[in-house]
Amino acid sequence: MVFLDFEKPLESLYHQLEKIQQVGEEGVLDVEPMIKELETKIRNTRKDIYSNLTGWQKVQLSRHPERPYTLYYINQMCRKFIELHGDRYYADDKAIVGGIGNLDGMNVVIIGQQKGVNTKMRQFRNFGMANPEGYRKALRLMKMAERFNMPVVCLIDTPGAFPGLEAEERGQAEAIARNLFEMAQLRVPIVCTVIGEGASGGAIGIGLGDRVYMLENTWYSVISPESCSSILWRNWDNKELAAEALKLTAEHMFEFGLIDDIIKEPLGGAHTAPEDMAKALKRHIKKAIQELQEMDPDERIEARIDKYSQMGHYERAGEKVEDKPE
């Protein structure tokens, strides 16, 4: 098990538990009552820790090395799935995966950023940081979904679009902008969920939809707390402060009306009960698609554009347009 720094109290309890279990195996002492007691303690400690997570702790959880990624969810949610590759122009980006799947009888196109599960795979997936061809592959699949009247499901999990030399040569900005433009007027329903990290343009490049959800312990922001710290505080040490200031948690995003719902995670994070997490995710996605399919495509597109048109807070000279939050 991997423990994050704020999970230290849990780590020592698990340590004790392990020791007692060893003693128990020797068969001299009856350790059952002690084990029971420790398990209760673990449960309560976990509840304590997880009911009061800071912004930064949620960022840490969203990056937990055992956290499920896009392909895990796809395989859990779909009985059948065919992965499709390539943007047809340049290459196949390993940081964005996509294909056609079947969600309980409903055919959908699923697209998402993919991180690697070990050191080698993390590099292979470029840490979930896509190049322009990733966004173009995503768009190719969305246009195909439109032709065959299949809803689009996007799973967002990226520390950002890749800031590389070749990414600039091939038009990283254009690729993201094009996706926003095309997603805004796609004729099929689009349901997006942030399942891990939702960093900036790299996230929203597959994140414009009729419904946008966030898993409970994820974040969505214009910049990562680390980069924000380095730019605004001019050092790398204020990431906790930056994470608070950016108000980047699912709770904040929901309160601001920038996302449509929060999907609860198992206590301790998605990785502690990934199958349950996948079930909850699937339930939300299916429900959203069913609701969206009730709408006429033109009406749905207008509603989508109107929704984004309303995002923003400003004042008109003299009078307040919006009240500040409590």
Added chain:
Amino acid sequence: MGWFKRLKDGIQTATKYKKEAPDGLWYKCKSCSETSTVKELKENFFKCPKCDYHVRIGSHDYFDIIFDGKYNELFEDLYSVDFLEFTDLKPYTERLKSARKKTDLTDAITVAVGKVKKRALVIAAMDFSFIGGSMGSVVGEKIGNAIDYSLEHKIPLMVISKSGGARMMESAFSLMQMAKTSAKLTRLAKAGIPYFSFLTDPTTGGVTASFAMLGDINFAEPKALIGFAGPRVIKETIKKDLPEGFQTSEFLLEHGFLDFIVDRSELRDRIADMIHLFGY
């Protein structure tokens, strides 16, 4: 009639705005280090008279250069608010106050409608002097309003980008302006109203990755820095020096992301031709 002549004729409204262009008598070029007078500089469209370096100018300078004299500013009553109560080394409210004081502008974008050689055009022009031309709710809303105005009056839209990207102090609200502006542009496209995106030095981050790259025509000033990621970030990522001319207008033209580059002295003529050739 040269644009400076028009300026002198007093048909401009811009004098109340402090210019981003240098004041004072002398101008020392950032590019060739030669000195010229500010008068010479202004008569040369704020380009260095010696090397044609395009000095960064503000929204009202562009309006003066492009429009036939008079123009009407639109949506000037919108102000940014510190909705998130964001404080880094300085509270966002302080940054807004000092930016307003320094620039006499309300935010990093100004929208105006006027005529270019008798053809109507809506221009939304960004000001780098206002918190780095960063895009927050007001920038997004004003572009949205400009799109609505263009739609309603069937007038082509031009956005002059000059921005370091998103405004961090508005966090996700600033990120959503990318989606908002791009989504609203689809309505303009559907209505068959042309959108010209003019990229000037610098255009980076979320601005490039949304409305700035979505023009029916994308064009730029010479040697402008244009990119998604900033050069410093890229350098740190790839741990190599960046090639000469990387992320310049010329680089983007070469890689297929711009239609052309235009010298500021030819800007007005070119825009008038564009409006004409699109049938407006």
